Amino acid sequence: MTSAKRTEIRQAGTGERPTSYDVALLAGVSQSAVSRCFRAGASIAPKTRARVLAAARELDYLPNAMASGLITRRSNLVAVLISNLTNLYYPEVLAEITKRLSDNGIRVLLFTLQAESDVDAALDQVWRYRVDGAIVAARLSPAQLHDFARHHVPVVLYNRLGDGEPVASVCCDSLGGERQLVDRLVGAGHKRFGIITGPDDSYVSQERVRGAQVRLGHHGHHALVVNGAFDYVSGANGLKALMAQTDGNLDALICANDLMAIGAVDCARNIFGLSLPADLSIVGFDGVAPAFWANYRISTIRQPVRRMTEAAVAMVIERIEDSALPPEARSFAGDFIEGASARFTTLG
């Protein structure tokens, strides 16, 4: 007897939103027929379909995604959790991800996290909305990761690993990237190295710093390390600290990301009056847009954002369709960008 009492047809613009039942009434068919018109592959006669769609257009009817999600157990939503959007690198990632998901008929429920404590509140909503999957570029505790399994939400981590918990992930190869940079810097005869790290709790920073240190060690070198925060001023402050510690005897500066490399370049030129790359080599990581500006031309490793986002989206969709798929960690090599902020040839 559902809705059967209603005899007046509702249409958009008159207060109430029309339902499939209203369309059925207008088109002179059953509600089921209307439903079938909006599901590709359903059994419906072409002429009926045409009549129904005409009625639907007249009433401005579109199926209610919440109602259909309720019954199909598919929300066609994927949660995207991103920690700091202001990172210059993430906007590109986010745009790519939403576009690719959208191409697959999936919408993005966005969560931007400022603080660690935001994560639990965000996850609470993730569970409530019964998202089909999640892509996470933020720090999760093992317990939080485990919750994804408990709630049957397939998750793909972006540029981080599961910290013990087995989980699908897409990463840019930090060790390989730093290895390329260090090998070239060492090959060009640099001897005194400095490193500016990212925040302590950043997995990406840890990996990049470790990668650089390991490879420097392999060559019999080591580096002075100062802490940064992945932002512009960290690069400048980091360079100042290193110059003070070394009395200005620094050959090469390895920054955990491009933004700090940019800050260091500006500082090297403006504060110390250095000429790059003659007096000092500076390298970064990421390949963000400003790194390519004429004024900087940062020597760096560019993350293959297209391929990485493509992989992340493909992985989450695969796991939505087959929840039995095992965790898989895909690592992509970055492209070396020679730039002009570092010297990669031996001196005269």
Added chain:
Amino acid sequence: MTSAKRTEIRQAGTGERPTSYDVALLAGVSQSAVSRCFRAGASIAPKTRARVLAAARELDYLPNAMASGLITRRSNLVAVLISNLTNLYYPEVLAEITKRLSDNGIRVLLFTLQAESDVDAALDQVWRYRVDGAIVAARLSPAQLHDFARHHVPVVLYNRLGDGEPVASVCCDSLGGERQLVDRLVGAGHKRFGIITGPDDSYVSQERVRGAQVRLGHHGHHALVVNGAFDYVSGANGLKALMAQTDGNLDALICANDLMAIGAVDCARNIFGLSLPADLSIVGFDGVAPAFWANYRISTIRQPVRRMTEAAVAMVIERIEDSALPPEARSFAGDFIEGASARFTTLG
């Protein structure tokens, strides 16, 4: 008789997700009681509530947002449509908006638009998900705007107006901002002006260019205008074009945004060997992060992002709660940033 047949209690982790009915079974209460425990202000005894919440925790139960949205006719979703996320300025806006909405218990359904044609597909989904409201930083046709009214979705435009259609909007005052810049440039004795516009279809670009031209006219000046696209290379190419057209006799360059101003600064220094602001004044608009970097220190108008996003979120929430509120256009003055890329004092 809904679900009444089921006697085994389901819990997360065992295939099926638990429902309020499962929690009720475990806690020994009715489904209604469970529902009331998750709605603030509902009539429920403290001890019952405690027992229910314990049961819910044990089963990892959280209300299904789609089911409750279906019945309350509130999705607690707001659609956010953004055209080009790579704009350097929008990430900050997006982060602010999601945070503020989240503080009000509202989630963001994100749509990033690459092309004009994406809009209709996105709107289709906006209607299907029965979002409570929308914030749009993208170009909409009057017909598309009208659809929001037809579908009873309150909408707030960000940095654009309704083009005839009355609609709520939040803008940064382009005319006032350009007026400040032009007045100071003219006051400092600049005489030969150039303008680099944004894309033709950008409302923001049109307003800024018009604002600059109007004010220049007021002072008895005019400007050569070349087209840009709001990106870094547009700034460089624009400057080259203007230098060619004026035989290098250019006093001041007004760029429709900071990114182009940055491109122009790099070009002025590297290609033309100019010294800023002695040889040429360059101004932008927005106040994006790189504009403040030591190397640029762009003279610009900073949009009050915090206040603007706060207003946008407040306006959309007000209109969700009271759909009878009239359209309102709120315009915020930007802050003048002196910077160091333009000369604002008269020569010797």
Added chain:
DNA sequence: TATTTTGTTGCATAGGCAGTCAAAAATTCA
């Protein structure tokens, strides 16, 4: 023409939760 096959359609129900209403329990007051 009788029968099978193919293709459409409608009925009825499920999906998970919120709100109404009346009954039950707890509380207050005399």
Added chain:
DNA sequence: TGAATTTTTGACTGCCTATGCAACAAAATA
């Protein structure tokens, strides 16, 4: 202690759509 409240509770219904099933019509085959 009993009556009058007030609070709490549970049965039931509706929100809107998708789908299995049976009924049906149309087309194809024998």
